[in-house]
Structure formats: structure tokens, C-alpha cells
Amino acid sequence: MDIKKYVALIKATDLFKDIPYEELLTRFTFDSYSISNYKKSSIIHFEGEKCLFLDIILEGHVIIQRIDENGNALTIVDFHSGDSIGGNLLFSKYPYYPMTIMAKTATKILHVKKSLVLELCQLNSTFLIEYLSSISDKTAILTNKIKVISLKSIRDSIIDFLKYESFLQNTTNIKLNITKKELAERLGLQRTSLSRELKKMKNDGLVDFNANYISIIDETIIK
Structure with missing residues (x-):
């Protein structure tokens, strides 16, 4: 060429x-x-x-x-x-x-x-x-x-991701620009492990989520 x-x-x-x-x-x-x-x-x-x-x-x-x-x-x-x-x-x-x-x-x-x-x-x-x-x-x-x-636990890895994206997007309603599979790969997790921990965090009143967003309910986790 x-x-x-x-x-x-x-x-x-x-x-x-x-x-x-x-x-x-x-x-x-x-x-x-x-x-x-x-x-x-x-x-x-x-x-x-x-x-x-x-x-x-x-x-x-x-x-x-x-x-x-x-x-x-x-x-x-x-x-x-x-x-x-x-x-x-x-x-x-x-x-x-x-x-x-x-x-x-x-x-x-x-x-x-x-x-x-x-x-x-x-x-x-x-x-x-x-x-x-x-x-x-x-x-x-x-x-x-x-x-x-x-070194980090699954929850810590997810919270670090949410902190970073919340800062970039200037909101606690985090838009996912990647799939859950891609997010799991980025965090070094199995997709099933990511989904399981997100459900636990939802049950604990920390976040809510769907296919396109993760919403931070308890803002103390990103402080």
C-alpha cells in the first residue's frame, strides 16, 4: 500500500x-x-x-x-x-x-x-x-x-465501575454503553457472577438495573 x-x-x-x-x-x-x-x-x-x-x-x-x-x-x-x-x-x-x-x-x-x-x-x-x-x-x-x-471483590469492582461512570456521565442513573457480557469481561468476572452480585445489590437497596441502565439508589456507595 x-x-x-x-x-x-x-x-x-x-x-x-x-x-x-x-x-x-x-x-x-x-x-x-x-x-x-x-x-x-x-x-x-x-x-x-x-x-x-x-x-x-x-x-x-x-x-x-x-x-x-x-x-x-x-x-x-x-x-x-x-x-x-x-x-x-x-x-x-x-x-x-x-x-x-x-x-x-x-x-x-x-x-x-x-x-x-x-x-x-x-x-x-x-x-x-x-x-x-x-x-x-x-x-x-x-x-x-x-x-x-x-485483589478486589466482585462488589468492589462493580462499585468502582459505577463511581467512574457516575463521574463521567454526571448522573447516578448510569447508561450502559456496553453489554453485560462486555462489562463482565472488563471487570474480569463471569457474566453469571456479575448478574448474581447485581441482584444482591438490588436486594440490599443499593442499585436498580435493567438491560440499559444501572441506577444508584444508595449514593453512599460512590462517596
Whole structure:
């Protein structure tokens, strides 16, 4: 694919923002990158697959999931346009994806070869700083998410979600923009466990809910 069609999208990312247009055209030779389109719900990288590229999301929404032997999925983190994937693995001695990476929506990804990433790190200090920052941030995100999942009770996880959404939506009547299944995956729960705990919270007079909303009845839980 002709890189010229995508330069505007590439320069909109933090990694490439400081690299001039003409230099991008020069660096992105036909054998240094590829661009792939992924349909909604398709697998981008399987767990255990070797990381060969730095992936830049040009368009779309990507999720990283941990799928157990029973097929239960735990959504660890979401990435969107401008985010990069694989930077922490590309130069690792064990460069294999520890989790499954899936397209949440139709997604377009720029795959940058290791040789070009190394070249850009050596030639452009802003790229190097942003690359290192990205690696650090993603490591912190993954560590914190795993820590939260391992320590919190089901009710605590639900309440944290309600606190966050109540703040964002500025209401105690929380509109669910995702399905109950997706919410369970985000919280690291089985859907049945989520439903069971919501019913207990309803019986305790803390919340009320239907398919589209969770209403906070006892506002002390989000204080």
C-alpha cells in the first residue's frame, strides 16, 4: 500500500508527530512496513504468537484479552487510534504475545518492521522518548489492571465501575454503553457472577438495573 495515503494518520500519533512529512516518505520504504485491515471480532495476534512488528492503530478499537481453557475472556485493556502495540515485546529476548489481541471494531493497523523502529530510535530523539514512554505506560497499565482484578471483590469492582461512570456521565442513573457480557469481561468476572452480585445489590437497596441502565439508589456507595 502507498504510505502517502496514511501519512496524515501516522503523523497524528505521538510516536511520529515530530518526524517531517518528507522524512516519513523516505523512511517508509515498501519493505519496511505493511498495513492490514481487520474485521470486527477478528484476531489480530494470538497468545504465544511471536511479535515481529510495532503495530500502530490507524483506525479502530482493539482489546487485549486473556482467554482461559474454558473459553472465558477477560478484557485487560482497550486501545484506540494512535495507540501502539508490541513495543514492549519487539526487542525482548522472549518476544511472544502473552495474551490475545482482538479487533473490537473494524480496524486498520500499520505494522512497522523492527529494523525501521530501531532506525527511528537512533535518528529521532522525540520518537525514542515517546517509544520508551509508551512502553512504560503500558507496563504500568497492565500491572495495575492485574493487581486490581486479583485483589478486589466482585462488589468492589462493580462499585468502582459505577463511581467512574457516575463521574463521567454526571448522573447516578448510569447508561450502559456496553453489554453485560462486555462489562463482565472488563471487570474480569463471569457474566453469571456479575448478574448474581447485581441482584444482591438490588436486594440490599443499593442499585436498580435493567438491560440499559444501572441506577444508584444508595449514593453512599460512590462517596
